[in-house]
Amino acid sequence: MASEKIAGRGPGRPRDGEAEARILQAALRLLAEQGYTRMSLDGVAEEAGVSKPTIYRRWSSKADLATAALRTIQTSEPVVATGTTAGDLTAALQNFARSLLRPNGMSLIGTVLAEEGHTPELLALFRERLVANRRAQLLGILRRAQRGGELRAGVSLDAAVNLLVGAFYARYLASSTIPPGFARELVEVVWRGMAK
Amino acid sequence: MASEKIAGRGPGRPRDGEAEARILQAALRLLAEQGYTRMSLDGVAEEAGVSKPTIYRRWSSKADLATAALRTIQTSEPVVATGTTAGDLTAALQNFARSLLRPNGMSLIGTVLAEEGHTPELLALFRERLVANRRAQLLGILRRAQRGGELRAGVSLDAAVNLLVGAFYARYLASSTIPPGFARELVEVVWRGMAK
DNA sequence: GTCTCTTTACGATACTGTATCGTATCTAAA
DNA sequence: TTTAGATACGATACAGTATCGTAAAGAGAC
Known part of the structure; x- marks a missing residue:
């Protein structure tokens, strides 16, 4: 059959x-x-x-x-265009939050980290297939804003990406939950910190 | 003997x-x-x-x-007082970075996350012994700034803590390294985002 | 004070039962 | 005849336990 x-x-x-x-x-x-x-x-x-x-x-x-x-696995993120940079960032992060809260979303991250010493290919692939895409998407939004003259000079886009993405990891590590409106709060602080 | x-x-x-x-x-x-x-x-x-x-x-x-x-294990962080809120935050985060980059600093986080489904006591203890202290230290610095009138009204201290701490996780997950000056960059963005 | 008895912990070793990775052997399909 | 699949197996590793003889302490007899 x-x-x-x-x-x-x-x-x-x-x-x-x-x-x-x-x-x-x-x-x-x-x-x-x-x-x-x-x-x-x-x-x-x-x-x-x-x-x-x-x-x-x-x-x-x-x-x-x-x-x-x-x-x-491959992040097939529907790239949303809301009209504003802050809106685009928030939408992308909300997608991210959904994938983290999927059953065992964080466990997978945990296991590739835990295996870094023993089976480093796992972490390498995880970066290539998931992490890199996610970061590239956010970086794209920020670069567009930069080209559009929305950002202060000298601000580090890499730092901004790490801040936005990492906040979800930190929150999960502290409590396994992510409150509603979390993405918006994050973007509010970071955006004010880097916009002109 | x-x-x-x-x-x-x-x-x-x-x-x-x-x-x-x-x-x-x-x-x-x-x-x-x-x-x-x-x-x-x-x-x-x-x-x-x-x-x-x-x-x-x-x-x-x-x-x-x-x-x-x-x-x-217990975080015995020497609380540094540099005179400014941004300085205190940066010093605390630099301490944090050092502990993450200690051999297997991230692997331990990985294993407690990976075991969440099977041995949840590990994650619970990790939170209680390490995560909570670290967050409380940062929150203390921010609260002091808030009482001193340095912060905008309505800004979420929890969000700020997650941003600052999480950025290190995100950065490590992306490349296993943390560049010099990273903490300073982070604080620069976040502080500008929440200060008056 | 010394000698013995009892009690507890020790290290070493061996063992039970199970789980696992990876393979040898046999059977079914084309 | 050639390849795929399934059952069964070998080898190993592990958690947890049982046993054996020994080391260290207190308690009582003298």
Whole structure:
């Protein structure tokens, strides 16, 4: 059942084309929920409805699978244009807050940080796939404002991005919750601090 | 040798008073370096120079030991008074940066976040012992400024604390490094954003 | 004061049961 | 005949416990 086989090339039984996606999805979910060390391949196999060798035929190790799973995520942020710089920043940050509060949104960050010493590829990929995009989006908004002459001279855009994004991490670390209106408060302070 | 015995109560051989400290120290180091799941009691025993039963005589489980180890840390921040609010904030944040860049400073944060679903006591203790103190220190500086009439009305001190502290997390998550002058840049933006 | 008895903690080692990664072997599909 | 998949397995690591002989202390006998 379910053999949309794509590559009908060589002889032999073709691979289940859907298995790959199911495995990656299960791996990503378990990675986020349980962390890298607790994520077991037996668990992934069971959740994906395949057996372990089916996994090992596609990826050579647990680390290989985990990085492949991380590679599949991508911030697909709908870039909102509200008309004002402060509005754009707030909208982008509200998106960010939603993704953090998704189940295990912060646990995934935790596990890639905790594994920095042991499996540094995870942190590297996380940066490349998620962190970089998010920062680039905010940086884009700020650069536009800068070109439009809205900002004071000499203000550090990198510092501003770190302030805005980081405040959510700090808030979560302190209480696991983010109050409504939080993004607006942040933008209010930072914007006043860097605008002309 | 080495029997500073503290509790000379009942009969019997007294406990090695130094073993306790050695065990906790080893546990904390391994917890930060390897994360909770990778920290093994065999490893702790070896590093502390004791046997496993000696550990289990004092703590009932791995989680019990790990939380006891976390309980031993305490931010002993020397509160600096530079004369200006911005100066005090910058000094406090520079202290903070130093502690983050200590070996495995961020890994420890990572592991308590990653374990939130499985061993929530770790995150709870981390908040109580480290996060809360750090935030209280910054909040103290800001409140003093507020009483002194330096701040605009209606500005959220909580938001400011999150901005300042969080920027370091964001920066580390993006690149594992913190450039010199970072704290000053942050304070510059935030202070201008909230001062009268 | 000394000698023994009892009590408690110690280190070392071995063990139980389980979880895990990764693989060998067999079976099903093309 | 060739490849995919599934069951079963080997090897290892781990949490937690049990056992054995020993070290250190107090308590009582003399």
